[in-house]
Amino acid sequence: MNAMTKIASSGADTASNEVRFPIEQILTSATDQRGVIGFASPRFCEVSGFTSDELLGAPHKLVRHPDTPKGVFYLLWDHLKAGKPVCAYVKNKTKSGGYYWVLAVITHTENGYLSARIRPGSELFEATKAVYADLLKEEASGMTPEHSATLLTERLQEMGYDDIKSYGYSILNEEFKLRNIVDAEHVTSFALMDDLAGLVCDMQNLVNSIEQGFARVRGEPVNLRILAGRLEGAGAALGTISQNYDAMAKEMHGLVGRLHDPESGALRQMSDAVGHGRAALQMAQLLKQARSDATIDASMAAEGLRLLEDHNERLQQLSRTRLIEIASVGKSIPDICRSLRRRINGLDVVKLLCKVESGRMRDVDSGLDGIIARLENFHDNTDRHLAELSAKSSQITQKGASL
Ligand SMILES: Cc1cc2nc3c(=O)[nH]c(=O)nc-3n(C[C@H](O)[C@H](O)[C@H](O)COP(=O)(O)O)c2cc1C
CATH class of the missing domain: 3.30.450.20 (PAS domain)
Incomplete structure (x- = not known):
C-alpha cells in the first residue's frame, strides 16, 4: 500500500x-x-x-x-x-x-x-x-x-x-x-552518550566561566601600573608586581587554550567525538530500520540489502571508536587542571605582595584594596571551576571504562 x-x-x-x-x-x-x-x-x-x-x-x-x-x-x-x-x-x-x-x-x-x-x-x-x-x-x-x-x-x-x-x-x-527506533541492545549506549554529551557541555560552560574570569581581570595589571605611576616613588614595587602578575596570568591563559582552542583544544575534540559517536549510532539505527523495511519490500535487490547491513556495522564500529577517544582525551584534563591550579598559587603570592604594599600605604586611598578584592575573587572562582572541571573529566574517564 x-x-x-x-x-x-x-x-x-x-x-x-x-x-x-x-x-x-x-x-x-x-x-x-x-x-x-x-x-x-x-x-x-x-x-x-x-x-x-x-x-x-x-x-x-x-x-x-x-x-x-x-x-x-x-x-x-x-x-x-x-x-x-x-x-x-x-x-x-x-x-x-x-x-x-x-x-x-x-x-x-x-x-x-x-x-x-x-x-x-x-x-x-x-x-x-x-x-x-x-x-x-x-x-x-x-x-x-x-x-x-x-x-x-x-x-x-x-x-x-x-x-x-x-x-x-x-x-x-x-x-x-521524534522517532522511537532505538534497539534494546543500544539503549544503554544512547544513555551513556547522552550522559557524556551532558558532561562535555558542563565542562564547556566551566571553561567559558574561567575565560570570562580572565577577561574581567585583564585590565588589572594596567590599573596597578597606573597606580604605581600616580604614587611615584612610593609605588615602584607595584610596577614590578603588575609586570609579574601580567606575565604569569598570560602564561596561564595560554594553558587554558589547550582546553578550549577551537581547532585542537581538548574540549573541542571531546565534543566532536561525542557528537560524531552519537550521530554514527543514530545513522546505524536508521539503516537498520531501512533494512527491515526492505525485507518486507521484496523489490530491494540483495546488493542493496548488503550495502545497508555492511554500512550499519561500520557505523556501529565508528561510534565505539569515537567514544573510546572521548575517554582518552578526558584523561589529559586533570593534568592540565593541576598545573593551572599550581599557577593560581603563584598568582596568589603576587597578590599577597600587593597586600603588603597596601598595608604599607595605609593612609593613601589608592584603590589598591579594590584591585586586590577583584583578584582574590578571580583566583577563588578559577580554582573552584578547575576543581569541578577535573572532577567531571574523571567521571568521563570512568564512564568510558564501562564501554
Ligand atoms: C550520497 C549523496 C546523496 C545526495 N542526495 C541529494 C538529494 O537528495 N538531493 C539533492 O538535491 N542533492 C543531493 N546530493 C547532492 C548532489 O550531488 C548535488 O550536489 C546537488 O543536487 C546540487 O547540484 P549542483 O552541485 O549541480 O548544484 C547528494 C549527494 C550525495 C553524494
Missing part, C-alpha cells in the same frame, strides 16, 4: 504539491565519489516518482529542487571531500513537479557515499527553513555558492552552533528523538 499523501503546498511554492511520506520510512541511495547514483531504494523511488532505471547512473542533482540554497550543497561537498559525514535539511523535487523535505544523512562508503533520508519535523527544521528563505533571497542577487556557504555558516553560528558539523549532529539528534 502506498502510504504517501499529497497535500497542497503552502508558502512560495504554490504551483506544486508537497509529498509527505510516513515518519518511519527511510529513503536511501548511494553514489560514487562524484555523486552519480549507483543504488536507490524502492522507498526513494516511490517518493521521488523516478524509477530505479531513471535514477541509476544519473547525477544526484536530478532530484534537486531550487529552494535548497546553493550554499548548502557547497558545504555538503566541502565536508564530504574532507572525510566528514553530513546532516542537512534538503528540499527535493519529484518527477511530477512536486516536492518533499528530508533530513539527509550522508556518510562515506568504501567507494563513494550513502544517504539515508527521513521526514523532518523538529523545531530546528522550522528555524532552518527561515534561514534558507533568507539565503535564497541573497543568492538571487548573484551570490557565489561559496559566499552563500559563508553566510549560512554565519547564520548557524548566530543560532549558537560552532560550525555546520555540530549543527548537523544537533538536527539529527532532534529528528531522531
Whole structure:
C-alpha cells in the first residue's frame, strides 16, 4: 500500500504539491565519489516518482529542487571531500513537479557515499527553513555558492552552533528523538552518550566561566601600573608586581587554550567525538530500520540489502571508536587542571605582595584594596571551576571504562 499523501503546498511554492511520506520510512541511495547514483531504494523511488532505471547512473542533482540554497550543497561537498559525514535539511523535487523535505544523512562508503533520508519535523527544521528563505533571497542577487556557504555558516553560528558539523549532529539528534527506533541492545549506549554529551557541555560552560574570569581581570595589571605611576616613588614595587602578575596570568591563559582552542583544544575534540559517536549510532539505527523495511519490500535487490547491513556495522564500529577517544582525551584534563591550579598559587603570592604594599600605604586611598578584592575573587572562582572541571573529566574517564 502506498502510504504517501499529497497535500497542497503552502508558502512560495504554490504551483506544486508537497509529498509527505510516513515518519518511519527511510529513503536511501548511494553514489560514487562524484555523486552519480549507483543504488536507490524502492522507498526513494516511490517518493521521488523516478524509477530505479531513471535514477541509476544519473547525477544526484536530478532530484534537486531550487529552494535548497546553493550554499548548502557547497558545504555538503566541502565536508564530504574532507572525510566528514553530513546532516542537512534538503528540499527535493519529484518527477511530477512536486516536492518533499528530508533530513539527509550522508556518510562515506568504501567507494563513494550513502544517504539515508527521513521526514523532518523538529523545531530546528522550522528555524532552518527561515534561514534558507533568507539565503535564497541573497543568492538571487548573484551570490557565489561559496559566499552563500559563508553566510549560512554565519547564520548557524548566530543560532549558537560552532560550525555546520555540530549543527548537523544537533538536527539529527532532534529528528531522531521524534522517532522511537532505538534497539534494546543500544539503549544503554544512547544513555551513556547522552550522559557524556551532558558532561562535555558542563565542562564547556566551566571553561567559558574561567575565560570570562580572565577577561574581567585583564585590565588589572594596567590599573596597578597606573597606580604605581600616580604614587611615584612610593609605588615602584607595584610596577614590578603588575609586570609579574601580567606575565604569569598570560602564561596561564595560554594553558587554558589547550582546553578550549577551537581547532585542537581538548574540549573541542571531546565534543566532536561525542557528537560524531552519537550521530554514527543514530545513522546505524536508521539503516537498520531501512533494512527491515526492505525485507518486507521484496523489490530491494540483495546488493542493496548488503550495502545497508555492511554500512550499519561500520557505523556501529565508528561510534565505539569515537567514544573510546572521548575517554582518552578526558584523561589529559586533570593534568592540565593541576598545573593551572599550581599557577593560581603563584598568582596568589603576587597578590599577597600587593597586600603588603597596601598595608604599607595605609593612609593613601589608592584603590589598591579594590584591585586586590577583584583578584582574590578571580583566583577563588578559577580554582573552584578547575576543581569541578577535573572532577567531571574523571567521571568521563570512568564512564568510558564501562564501554
Ligand atoms: C550520497 C549523496 C546523496 C545526495 N542526495 C541529494 C538529494 O537528495 N538531493 C539533492 O538535491 N542533492 C543531493 N546530493 C547532492 C548532489 O550531488 C548535488 O550536489 C546537488 O543536487 C546540487 O547540484 P549542483 O552541485 O549541480 O548544484 C547528494 C549527494 C550525495 C553524494
